[in-house]
Amino acid sequence: MPAQPRPNIQSLSAYTPGEQPAGQPVTKLNTNESPYPVSPKALQALHETAAESLRVYPPPLAQPFRAAAAEVHAVRPEQVIATNGGDELLRLLITCYCTPGVPAGPGGLGVTVPSYSLYPVLAAIHDTPVCAVRRDDAFGLPEDLAERWNDAGCTLAMLVNPHAPTGRCETLDTLRKLADAFNGLLMIDEAYVDFAEQDALPLVREGLCNVLLLRSMSKGYGLAGLRFGYGIGPAHVLAALDKARDSYNTDIVSQRVATAALRDQAYARGVWQKVIEARSGLTAALLERGFAVLDSQTNFVLATPPEAERTAASADKPRAEAIYRALKDRRILVRYFDHPRLDDKLRITVGTPEQNALLLDALDELL
């Protein structure tokens, strides 16, 4: 009898990342990567890395990155933690703030549905209960969200804002009220905030003691391949996370490249502006073609195919899935979710104007 993993790991359905095709080129509008490359200054930092800096252990606290992020976001360095992708920050929060080994009861994780599907997977790995509250019909937050998390005994909640996969963004006032009413730690996942009109930084600067923001270099900085994320929040929370993270959780190359990319705000802002303009163009073009498109503050749009197309669907498959497959045959990848409230919709990453035109041409052929 070989040694067996814990029962919760044995029964776990692992998170499924979006398709990352190898081989032949595709128009890749499925995993919300930036359509533009990283800042040339960051690439230079990569190429200037010497063997000597690879030879020795990296700064364990990633101090140069923390200093840069503190400067860019007007917070203190002890309010920043660097992580191996945003996913590590999510895991660390669950490790530190949720109770393991309990099927139900206090110490669990609060989420909303639909949302980033990794949250409940991380909770299952930790063996902690999840309180999943349904978003309203417009994918907004229910009035009693904090109350329901509190009633379930949640000590941590994860809220992606701007929201994935709809692109919707809550107001600062809504977020502040939620944080005030929630008894636990509220993590606001701002992976897409670079493309939004506002962020939740004022809540951290105001000194709210139970709000932590997650930021990612994957979307806004063209660095999905590098795995670098960070948290901004109260120093007492970051001190706990620092105890629980792997001692050298970020490597020297990532630290250097991420620091250079973050410091080049002028370049990053130029990219975000181009994506925002392309998003307007793509949204208008989809609306013209009869799609319903939610107003997005991210680098993707959630689009429902035209009614006529949906009623023409075969009995067993939603029309959105058929379009997803037909686009894939044409070497264009978008995201389709086999989820009750999303199975008539496509999530389309905003590409360059040229990529978006390719997609629209393909849709014109299909519909």
Added chain:
Amino acid sequence: MPAQPRPNIQSLSAYTPGEQPAGQPVTKLNTNESPYPVSPKALQALHETAAESLRVYPPPLAQPFRAAAAEVHAVRPEQVIATNGGDELLRLLITCYCTPGVPAGPGGLGVTVPSYSLYPVLAAIHDTPVCAVRRDDAFGLPEDLAERWNDAGCTLAMLVNPHAPTGRCETLDTLRKLADAFNGLLMIDEAYVDFAEQDALPLVREGLCNVLLLRSMSKGYGLAGLRFGYGIGPAHVLAALDKARDSYNTDIVSQRVATAALRDQAYARGVWQKVIEARSGLTAALLERGFAVLDSQTNFVLATPPEAERTAASADKPRAEAIYRALKDRRILVRYFDHPRLDDKLRITVGTPEQNALLLDALDELL
């Protein structure tokens, strides 16, 4: 009242990494880094990384690295897992195989003492009990080690071999008997195996279903800054770890550099040979000076200062600590452990012949 982390995190004493001095140059013989740079081919892989490969998510399974490791070690690719440093592999093993939230009882972690001090810290983060068995007077394994781990209900054990901080290496036969007698999963931490006369790969190739090896690129490949480790073991164990790891746990740059470094075995073996020769020289020179030095199969030696020097120690401080401090004043770093069985010893990383000569000159001045 701000949200509080779990009690075990609140009371945790975090792992303390070795000193990583910034600023002025030092002779750094304290954290077992390679004294030689990474293979030029690996550096070339770093410098050839294009913005386009940073822009998109990396291969989530690090398939190119797994294929390279399988080839180098004559195992199958599904017997290899790539991790963000060896430390991530340790954490994943505890996540998957130990029971959290129990102060004592079944599901805990077996270790030996002294050993790598991170093991019990990771267990404390997971809130799982530790059964720490004292090594014998020669720092060897007690006859009843497996029995004691079994009696304590350990489902996982971590054994660093060659051993840190003594450099001692157990025979394959001893390891096989231990694995056979232990009811749980035995992780053999081979972070230092590149400098040893044998490794435990035959146990994996023989198909032992409860043995997993940890390998690191930090020591033998000049890549401590990169954070890249890997596991070699039964496919059923790796399948569990794959479910629990962060989806994109290793980044594209690390994957490329580590793959190139591993594939350049000729270069790596040249480095190991130089380190082994320098180790012989350093050991002989320390013995000449009256130190007691354990026979080492790693890239460090554990040395006890001459008896005369020890009896000359002040009442409150062991002589080893005084030497450590005096060397530090001379900008030479070695490692001193404030631990009952080690506080009369220094752990000295084998440097280049030039670095070792600097150390010996300083000792001649001091003693």
